[in-house]
Amino acid sequence: MTRRDRKAQFNRALIELRSLIIHGALPAGERLTETAMAARLDLSRTPLRQAMDRLVDEGLLERIDTGGCRVARFQMDDLIDAIELRGVLEGTAARLAAERGVVPELGEAMKTTLEALDRAVDPDRFDFRAYVTHNEEFHDLLARLAGSDLVAREVARSARLPAASPVAFMQGQELIPDFRVSLGRAQHQHRRIFEAIMAREGARAEALAREHARLARTNLEYVMTEHPNLAERVPGLALVAE
Amino acid sequence: MTRRDRKAQFNRALIELRSLIIHGALPAGERLTETAMAARLDLSRTPLRQAMDRLVDEGLLERIDTGGCRVARFQMDDLIDAIELRGVLEGTAARLAAERGVVPELGEAMKTTLEALDRAVDPDRFDFRAYVTHNEEFHDLLARLAGSDLVAREVARSARLPAASPVAFMQGQELIPDFRVSLGRAQHQHRRIFEAIMAREGARAEALAREHARLARTNLEYVMTEHPNLAERVPGLALVAE
DNA sequence: GAGAGCCTAGCTGTATACAAGAATCTTTCA
DNA sequence: TGAAAGATTCTTGTATACAGCTAGGCTCTC
Numbered sequence: 001m002t003r004r005d006r007k008a009q010f011n012r013a014l015i016e017l018r019s020l021i022i023h024g025a026l027p028a029g030e031r032l033t034e035t036a037m038a039a040r041l042d043l044s045r046t047p048l049r050q051a052m053d054r055l056v057d058e059g060l061l062e063r064i065d066t067g068g069c070r071v072a073r074f075q076m077d078d079l080i081d082a083i084e085l086r087g088v089l090e091g092t093a094a095r096l097a098a099e100r101g102v103v104p105e106l107g108e109a110m111k112t113t114l115e116a117l118d119r120a121v122d123p124d125r126f127d128f129r130a131y132v133t134h135n136e137e138f139h140d141l142l143a144r145l146a147g148s149d150l151v152a153r154e155v156a157r158s159a160r161l162p163a164a165s166p167v168a169f170m171q172g173q174e175l176i177p178d179f180r181v182s183l184g185r186a187q188h189q190h191r192r193i194f195e196a197i198m199a200r201e202g203a204r205a206e207a208l209a210r211e212h213a214r215l216a217r218t219n220l221e222y223v224m225t226e227h228p229n230l231a232e233r234v235p236g237l238a239l240v241a242e
Numbered sequence: 243m244t245r246r247d248r249k250a251q252f253n254r255a256l257i258e259l260r261s262l263i264i265h266g267a268l269p270a271g272e273r274l275t276e277t278a279m280a281a282r283l284d285l286s287r288t289p290l291r292q293a294m295d296r297l298v299d300e301g302l303l304e305r306i307d308t309g310g311c312r313v314a315r316f317q318m319d320d321l322i323d324a325i326e327l328r329g330v331l332e333g334t335a336a337r338l339a340a341e342r343g344v345v346p347e348l349g350e351a352m353k354t355t356l357e358a359l360d361r362a363v364d365p366d367r368f369d370f371r372a373y374v375t376h377n378e379e380f381h382d383l384l385a386r387l388a389g390s391d392l393v394a395r396e397v398a399r400s401a402r403l404p405a406a407s408p409v410a411f412m413q414g415q416e417l418i419p420d421f422r423v424s425l426g427r428a429q430h431q432h433r434r435i436f437e438a439i440m441a442r443e444g445a446r447a448e449a450l451a452r453e454h455a456r457l458a459r460t461n462l463e464y465v466m467t468e469h470p471n472l473a474e475r476v477p478g479l480a481l482v483a484e
Numbered sequence: 485g486a487g488a489g490c491c492t493a494g495c496t497g498t499a500t501a502c503a504a505g506a507a508t509c510t511t512t513c514a
Numbered sequence: 515t516g517a518a519a520g521a522t523t524c525t526t527g528t529a530t531a532c533a534g535c536t537a538g539g540c541t542c543t544c
Contacts, residue, residue, distance in 0.1 A: 006309060006505090009528065033495065044529045045496095046288075053292065057299065059392070066536065067248060067496050081392040088334045092327070150301070150323040158396075248535090251498065275525065286499045287526095308506065309526050 009043045013051035016041055021060050021071055022162050024238025028073040031064065058160050060239075074163075074239045079220055082164035087213030089151075089158045090139070095206035096146035098197045103147040110145065110194055113137045114187075121184045131183055132170050138190055139166045142209070145197065162236030169219040172234040175227050176219055186215055251285045255293035258283055263302050263313055264404050266480030270315040273306065300402050302481075316405075316481045321462055324406035329455030331393075331400045332381070336447035338388035340439045345389040352387065352436055355379045356429075363426045373425055374412050380432055381408045384451070387439065404478030411461040414476040417469050418461055428457055 005011075017037070020026050038048045052069055055061040061069040102110075113134050120131040143155035159165040173179045189212045196205035223231055224240070232238040247253075259279065262268050280290045294311055297303040303311040344352075355376050362373040385397035401407040415421045431454045438447035465473055466482070474480040 007527070035495070046528055046530090049496095050292075050295065053295065059395075077390070078392055081390045084338070085331075085334070085393065085396055088330060089327075092330045096326070148319070148323045150320055151327065154327055154400075249497070277525070288498055288500090291526095 007047070010047040010050050013041055013043055013048045014054055017048070017051050018055060018058075018060065021055070021239070022235045024232055026071050028071050028239050028241065031068060031070045032061070033068060060161075072239065073241050075241055076220075076224060079161075079163045079236075079240065080217060082158070082161040083213055083217045083220070086155075086158040086164050086166075086216075087210040089155045090142060090213060091206040091209040093143050093146055093151050093155050094193055094197055094209040095202040096148065096151060097142075098200050098202040098205045100146055101200075102145050102197060106141055106145050106147075107198070110138070110141050113141060114190060114194060117187050117190060121180070121187045123180070126180060128173070132167060135170075135186075136167055142193070163220065163234065163240075164216065166213075166216065168216060168236060169223070169234060172219075172223060172230075175223050175230055175233065182215070186212070189215075249289070251289040252292050255283055255285055255290045256296055259290070259293050260297060260300075260302065263297070263481070264477045266474055268313050270313050270481050270483065273310060273312045274303070275310065302403075314481065315483050317483055318462075318466060321403075321405045321478075321482065322459060324400070324403040325455055325459045325462070328397075328400040328406050328408075328458075329452040331397045332384060332455060333448040333451040335385050335388055335393050335397050336435055336439055336451040337444040338390065338393060339384075340442050340444040340447045342388055343442075344387055344439060348383055348387050348389075349440070352380070352383050355383060356432060356436060359429050359432060363422070363429045365422070368422060370415070374409065377412075377428075378409055384435070405462065405476065405482075406458065408455075408458065410458060410478060411465070411476060414461075414465060414472075417465050417472055417475065424457070428454070431457075 026032070032052070034045050034049055034052070037052075038045045041048065052061060056063055056069060060072055062072045064070055116134045117131065117138065119125065120127045120134060139159070140156075143152045162168060169176065176182060189208060193205055193208045193212060196202075196208055220237075223234060223237070231240065268274070274294070276287050276291055276294070279294075280287045283290065294303060298305055298311060302314055304314045306312055358376040359373065359380065361367065362369045362376060381401070382398075386394045404410060411418065418424060431450060435447055435450045435454060438444075438450055462479075465476060465479070473482065
């Protein structure tokens with residue numbers, strides 16, 4: 001709380017509206033009128049409108065030609081593409097970090113994070129909450145490792161689509177078989193990615209990071225074929241048509 | 243003019259403000275106040291504010307902690323990163339088109355465009371304006387060739403930073419030595435990229451598209467080292483520090 | 485009963501009013 | 515003379531008013 005709550009209404013609108021969409025409270029394809037939604041969230045049209053603009057940019061809302069918005073309707077293909085793009089961009093961040101060298105303090109932070117993840121996936125003291133926290137840390141650090149603000153920003157952007165984010169399937173853990181084993185494999189990949197970066201092996205780092213993102217696709221496809229009725233437990237999957 | 247001019251004020255604000263920034267009429271680092279700029283462009287704060295939000299998203303403006311915006315200050319590195327990202331994303335579009343197959347009508351359109359580009363770079367009837375038009379067409383089609391709206395959108399987005407766009411250095415043609423020869427080489431690359439895609443050679447298509455984007459970097463580095471004082475003739479380069 | 489046209493209600497885009505915070509300048513006190 | 519505090523002005527964030535366009539329904543006519 002270092003700063004005052006500037007744009008308090010805007011932030012509230014953004015968070016609440018995004019949450020409504022992601023959790024499926026607003027049916028995909030439904031038209032949203034600014035006045036009605038402003039009344040529902042108890043704020044004026046001005047900040048709500050800004051929030052809607054932002055959500056259009058995030059891809060959760062679509063503009064209607066005649067004016068106004070509706071909730072975006074996703075196909076499986078869209079999520080697969082979103083995950084693919086995240087893999088590509090994280091791969092680029094990894095490759096550039098390898099080619100250009102790692103910002104020292106971020107490299108140290110990465111070591112610490114990886115050790116924390118090692119502890120979290122240790123079968124003797126498995127700690128799911130710690131894994132979630134440090135996994136997010138890993139992906140955040142990876143995006144910034146090459147020291148390029150632009151790259152970091154675009155990687156973060158690619159993870160904004162909820163189901164494409166590296167943390168998307170953490171909530172649906174009970175749906176994934178051998179979940180603990182799968183986290184262990186993911187952590188093994190984290191280690192290899194960092195190893196490749198520090199060894200200046202750009203191509204390897206890029207390929208590994210892409211493959212790592214593929215985990216999300218595997219989980220997505222598993223949930224949608226095996227537990228389609230439970231899919232709405234994973235944030236963002238409620239939007240997927242069929 | 244199929245549709246009415248909805249959001250006329252917003253569009254005007256966006257275009258005029260972007261133009262002011264790109265052409266260096268607003269010094270990098272200068273703070274922009276909404277009221278002053280609204281008065282200058284002769285519209286109200288509401289659409290201007292939306293336009294500023296958009297330009298922040300495009301990276302041309304930066305938010306100030308205390309509220310308000312200032313013109314972004316670019317380093318060479320930022321432009322190099324932006325070009326790198328465009329290459330990566332166009333490469334992904336090319337790879338996915340190769341892997342998944344090409345949407346037939348877009349493939350046909352691409353053939354037509356490539357033939358038009360062949361004619362444009364033919365030394366006997368060299369046509370610069372035609373080249374610019376069809377080059378833009380090529381990049382637009384490439385982004386959409388895999389049939390994924392998401393991929394197309396993100397590729398387009400990566401070209402929004404003016405100096406990173408595939409058309410950035412067309413305006414500065416007189417600065418680039420052997421400009422015609424260089425366009426011929428670019429067209430050769432266009433042909434090879436499409437060839438790889440149609441042959442389903444994903445890795446080759448990706449690598450070629452990345453290398454193609456590198457042309458922009460070469461031009462950028464050439465102009466900045468050889469003609470730094472003329473750099474402002476290329477849209478967007480006026481913003482680069484030093 | 486169906487279709488077309490008109491009217492009304494509502495929504496969006498834009499302008500503007502208003503309040504609270506930030507910055508700057510001035511004034512006062514040590 | 516310098517520093518601190520207060521006041522004034524400017525700026526942003528938010529609310530709201532207004533006008534033009536859209537859409538949907540209702541009525542009238544064939």
